[in-house]
Amino acid sequence: TATPTETPAPQIVAGTAPGFPPFEIKEDGELTGFDVELFEAIVAETEYEFGGWREFEFDALIPALRDERIDAIAAAMTITDERDQVIDFSDPYYSADQSVIVLEGGDFVPESLDDLSGRMVGVQEGTTGEGVVDTQLIEEGKLQESNKRVYGNYTLAVQDLENGNIDAIVLDQPVGATFADQRDVTVAFVYETGERYGFGVRQNDSARQQAINDGLAAVRDNGTYEELRNEWFGS
Ligand code: GLN
Incomplete structure (x- = not known):
């Protein structure tokens, strides 16, 4: 008789880009942050097994998802039309x-x-912050391309700002506020863009997309979402 084989539960391997506090942080070698805890709580509500985290620079996340090195992106990623053409x-x-x-x-x-x-x-x-600099400043003739300094990670940009190598950084407001708490920098002003973050999945992977949406609804209903929001943002 054939040995019964167990079908392994389908997995979700998640990709993120640490160095974007408080969403994804590397602390004493441990990955944590609002996105990290929220996404793990969401997957726990689904029939998928959590397959662990893989770390990339932000700009490498969409290629990694498309190449099936990861199954989802949890990286404070803004839902944009351009990205929506290549992932869901x-x-x-x-x-x-x-x-x-x-x-x-x-x-x-x-x-x-x-x-x-x-x-x-x-x-x-590859961020929406870079998009603001490109469309509102460079394309408007207000800034030379050579006056834009592009980093693989915002943490390196903050170091350069503290060292006086650059004058300003454009980045997501919650992250700017967190760097202002932790580093020798301050938020000069907010530029309203009305962005919304979503978890990325491969195009047409409607099974994982639906599972993540259901899991998100579940953690909103059971209070976990609010708990994590309080923990990481105090509101
Ligand atoms: N929300 C911004 C974007 O999607 C920045 C995300 C990030 O740097 N992790 O481009």
């Missing part, structure tokens, strides 16, 4: 605008994007 998204789980951060106590205190003209501005590659 869950329902939105967080809202954010952009912000501009500068050195705390420094001479440069911009009040609007126009004030960034002629300055050195840092962004993380």
Whole structure:
């Protein structure tokens, strides 16, 4: 007689890009943060087995998802039309605008994007923050391409800002506020974009998309979402 074989539960291997506090953080070698805890709680509500985390630079997440190195992206990723052409998204789980951060106590205190003209501005590659710099400043002729400094990770940009190598950084407002708490930087102003974050899944992977949406609804209903929001944002 044939030995009964167990069919392994289908998996969700998740990809993220640490260095984006408080959403994804590497602390003493441990991956944590709002997205990390929220996504694990969501998968626990589904019939999928959590297959662990893989870490990438933000810009490498969509290629990794498409190549099936990961099954989902949990990386404070804004749902955009451009991304929606190549991957699918869950329902939105967080809202954010952009912000501009500068050195705390420094001479440069911009009040609007126009004030960034002629300055050195840092962004993380492939982000909506980079999109704001491209469309609102460079394409408008207010900033030279050479005045944009592109980093693989915002943490490196913050170091460069503290060292005086750049004048400002454009990044998601909740992350700008967190860096302002932790580092020698301050939020100069907020630039409203009305972005919404979603978890990425492969195009036409409607099974995982549906499971994640149902899991998200479940953690909203059972209070876990609110608990994590309080834990990581205090609101
Ligand atoms: N929300 C921004 C984007 O989607 C930044 C995300 C990130 O850097 N992790 O581009």
